[in-house]
Amino acid sequence: MKMIRLTRHRNPKHSVTKALTIPMTENLRSDSGGIARAAALLKAGGLVALPTETVYGLGADARNGTAVAGIYAAKGRPSFNPLIVHVENGEHARRYGLWSDQAEVLAAAFWPGPLTLVLPLRPDHDLSSLVTAGLNSVALRVPAHRTAQAVLQAFGGPIAAPSANPSGRISATTAGHVLAGLADRIDAVLDDGPCTVGLESTIIGLNHARPTLLRAGGLPIEAIEAALGEALAIADGAKIIAPGQMDSHYAPAAQVRLNAKNARAGEVFLGFGSIPGDLNLSPSGDLTEAAASLFDHLHALDAMAKPIAVAPIPDHGLGRAINDRLRRAAAPR
Ligand code: TXA
Ligand code: MG
Numbered sequence: 001m002k003m004i005r006l007t008r009h010r011n012p013k014h015s016v017t018k019a020l021t022i023p024m025t026e027n028l029r030s031d032s033g034g035i036a037r038a039a040a041l042l043k044a045g046g047l048v049a050l051p052t053e054t055v056y057g058l059g060a061d062a063r064n065g066t067a068v069a070g071i072y073a074a075k076g077r078p079s080f081n082p083l084i085v086h087v088e089n090g091e092h093a094r095r096y097g098l099w100s101d102q103a104e105v106l107a108a109a110f111w112p113g114p115l116t117l118v119l120p121l122r123p124d125h126d127l128s129s130l131v132t133a134g135l136n137s138v139a140l141r142v143p144a145h146r147t148a149q150a151v152l153q154a155f156g157g158p159i160a161a162p163s164a165n166p167s168g169r170i171s172a173t174t175a176g177h178v179l180a181g182l183a184d185r186i187d188a189v190l191d192d193g194p195c196t197v198g199l200e201s202t203i204i205g206l207n208h209a210r211p212t213l214l215r216a217g218g219l220p221i222e223a224i225e226a227a228l229g230e231a232l233a234i235a236d237g238a239k240i241i242a243p244g245q246m247d248s249h250y251a252p253a254a255q256v257r258l259n260a261k262n263a264r265a266g267e268v269f270l271g272f273g274s275i276p277g278d279l280n281l282s283p284s285g286d287l288t289e290a291a292a293s294l295f296d297h298l299h300a301l302d303a304m305a306k307p308i309a310v311a312p313i314p315d316h317g318l319g320r321a322i323n324d325r326l327r328r329a330a331a332p333r
Contacts, residue, residue: 025183027175030147030192038190039154042067046187047074049164049178050151052143054114054197054218055171055295056178057086057161058186059151065128068160072130074185075167082133083160084116084141084201088152093117093140096125096158102206102228109227112144114197114218118205131160137207147192163200164189170252170302170329173198173295180299198292199321208233216321218291252302256330260309267309268301275311278304287318294322298329 026041028034030051038048045067048059058074060067062085071083087093090107097103097119106117121127121138132138143149152159163171164178164186172178175191182189202217204224210233213221225231263269263277271277273285279297281290290313301308310326313319 025179025186026188027179028188028190030150030190034190035147035150035154038151038188039156041187042151042155042159045070047071047185048151049172049175049182049186049189050148050159050161051145051175051190051192051195052086052148052161053145053195054143054199054201055173055195056164056175056189057084057148057159058164058178058182059086059159059161061155062127062131062158062160065130068128068130071160071162074182075162075165081162081167082135082139083131083162084139085127085131086141086143086148086152086159086161088149089142092158093119093142096122096127096138097140098122100206102211105227106204106206106224107142110219110224111142112149113142114144114199114201115224116141116201116203116215116217118203118207118214120207127158128160137205139203141201145192145195147190151190170295170298171200173292177295177299194292194296196292198294198296199318199325202321204232205235216324218318218321220317221320222317252298252308252329254302254305255307256326257307257309258326258330259312261311263309267307268304270297270301270308270310272311272313277311281311281313281322285314287314287316287322291318291322294325 028037041048042061045064047070049056050059058071060071090111103117103119116139118137118139121136165172166181173195175189178189197218199218202219203215205212205214211228212233212235214235269277271280281293313322315323
């Protein structure tokens with residue numbers, strides 16, 4: 001990170017006592033120059049937020065412990081949360097995770113795409129131990145997004161990237177969201193417009209007796225079960241296997257009330273389908289559209305600094321992931 005005094009995108013929430021170590025966040029375009037710059041910053045141990053089809057990720061060289069530590073610092077993330085390692089393709093994934101027939105089936109069906117596989121960690125890996133937070137497993141993802149792929153190829157190594165938001169806050173689906181939360185805490189953001197899926201990847205654990213759903217996300221569970229030919233086990237909520245499942249993990253600053261038919265006095269209302277609101281996740285009742293607009297609408301309503309009431313969302317397909325996020329947003333804290 002560059003040592004500078006004057007910065008662009010200064011975030012007033014961050015203490016001025018850190019002025020000498022605050023980097024100036026570069027706003028990179030997703031062209032060949034921007035991608036080369038992003039790769040150079042990553043090679044130098046920098047932090048670069050980059051788009052994936054799910055959400056923006058806060059990337060660092062997964063082999064560089066200092067760089068990875070920078071991710072936790074920038075996010076203010078509890079250090080026991082392991083990070084997803086992004087790789088170019090399944091062949092690269094095999095360098096880090098112990099492969100199995102089920103890994104092969106899911107990788108062939110859904111990579112590149114919004115799926116993360118948790119596999120036993122290979123003993124001969126060269127990842128920073130901070131990436132896995134000391135676990136003997138590793139979360140691996142091959143993103144489909146053209147810019148994520150271009151950066152992975154230009155960088156030529158594994159990129160650790162959690163969602164590019166301060167810990168416990170709403171995930172970023174635009175470069176503007178990234179800067180709103182992390183400006184001057186990271187070296188650069190690579191802007192390629194809004195994310196198309198708009199929900200984090202679905203996480204499947206293949207390090208248990210049965211394939212296990214660790215986090216619902218952008219890839220419907222039904223599609224995964226169809227590919228595997230068996231039902232997924234559901235992670236035991238009492239035992240935090242994926243810390244992303246923590247209650248109140250996706251919390252807006254405002255209080256959130258679910259399954260509301262209409263707004264009470266003083267509330268802003270997030271509608272769905274025929275139930276109107278200040279904003280509507282999908283006037284036509286389309287769950288894919290609702291997923292793509294979820295974080296955007298939560299950010300926008302949160303900015304109004306009033307309690308948020310949310311219309312009922314059908315609990316199937318992507319609706320399950322949306323409801324999972326909304327329950328966390330509404331959890332007591
Ligand atoms: O779509 C996504 O998945 C985005 C984009 C940037 O790829 N990334 C993302 O990362 O959502 P993050 O760090 O916000 O969430 C990663 C989740 C966390 O809940 C973490 O605990 C879990 O993955 N995880 C990582 N490694 C794990 C492991 N070895 N075992 C179990 N869970 C793991
Ligand atoms: Mg996250």
